[in-house]
Amino acid sequence: MMKVNAGRGKRAGDNDAGEVKRARQAPERPLVTPAVVLVHPQLGENIGFAARAMANFGLSDLRLVAPRDGWPNDKAIAAAAGAVAVVDRATVYDTIEAAIGDLNYVLATTARPREMVKLVLSPETAAAALRERASAAERTGVMFGAERSGLDNDAIALADAILTAPVSPGFASLSLPQAVLLFSYEWLKCQSPKALGRITTFDGPALEGTPTPDTWPATRAELFGLFEHLEGELDRSGFLRPPEKRPSMVRSIRNMFHRMGVTEQDVRTWRGIITALTRRPPSRG
Template identity: 70%
Template structure:
């Protein structure tokens, strides 16, 4: 019972320190499809608070629902406001996404720095949000003036304009990336578990040094028999190069067994030809 109580306390502490995700506020979005694509990007990266300010084609919008695909639930629960002031009224800290500071004196943050800032504020129980402008013109000066800081991505200066869904996806990626030092990659399933960087070893494991040394001994013995490691003065460097090839490949235990089977099969075939090399 005591262990369960301690476990419950740890879980409550973990929940308490999880930062609240920022709201994504689309200001006067023009196309329903872009709203849906933005919702899908939000769902990819764990953002769930979608707010719309005066969508041009009204709301609800069937095209947004279709474009969202599996994230249609975000479209269904999106909140609609008539003004930016109403949409951000209860937030404590707001960022404005724009490629142009427009001569306003504002702190400028990269998407990575912005995500870090919002996480820190979320841990302090502050409510935060990010403003994204309409597709044609982006956020105007009056809207940017309502924000605490600007978020701007490093892009090609000759073509700096991002589409609305792209901008949301870029920010969402940085938000989720900040969740841990090494966040899981790709889809997590009950069969595979989370994907991580590096070589995956499904159904096997990395080879041990002893298994590699056994392969080297086997291979080098057969190469000596075949006369490959010749002349004698070059044998040490040839052996080092061959071993280095196997070290670079990051072999699995299954790889080692496969290679040893290949060597044994080739040796048997050579013996069947009376040791002659074709």
């Protein structure tokens, strides 16, 4: 079968086989991201939203199998927003077989149980498996079915395994863009390093955990000084009474600070608070 390049509107013929052959002969090549194959998509908007989800998480190979409303599609371009490049590079195929012909490993997405013996993967496990295969220079892809009914059994039979997400039994249906976004997110998440949010030249990417700019975790000595200061004032105020309960009260207070993950700035702030609260009011003369 022939395929259409959406951006230029040209058909690529016999040279595709030569390109695939040359790619296989190259032992060292950059990591190839999975292809996202939309089988009989109905709405141009959903194609655009799916392209936007792909771009958010580093995917760019969009393949369309006989889109209902034809191609190119102005509604897809409008919905893609800043991901128009993904839509422009999309390729269109007449059949599923043609769309996945150059791939070494293919997953089929479905939320319904099927009467066939086939490996079932979660999005997280599937992304890790595709990442491993891509590292071995394999070309991979994930098929998504039409909005109304998803993939049929004949389409699923063409895949190596099934990809399905944990969803509520009361409402297990995901929209097409949602399904693409869910897989795309897991794909990027399995990459390293795991940067979060928007990367800027000012402060770089966000990383998981609690950021501590311009400070650092408090040392034990700094914490001990804080404890001595606080407990001394609590003794003077009569808070740590009766005497037999003082040890357990002190341990509870110290454990509260340990759970906070206190920074040296926190220590200085708390000591300032204690000083302010215990300072004697000035005499009126």
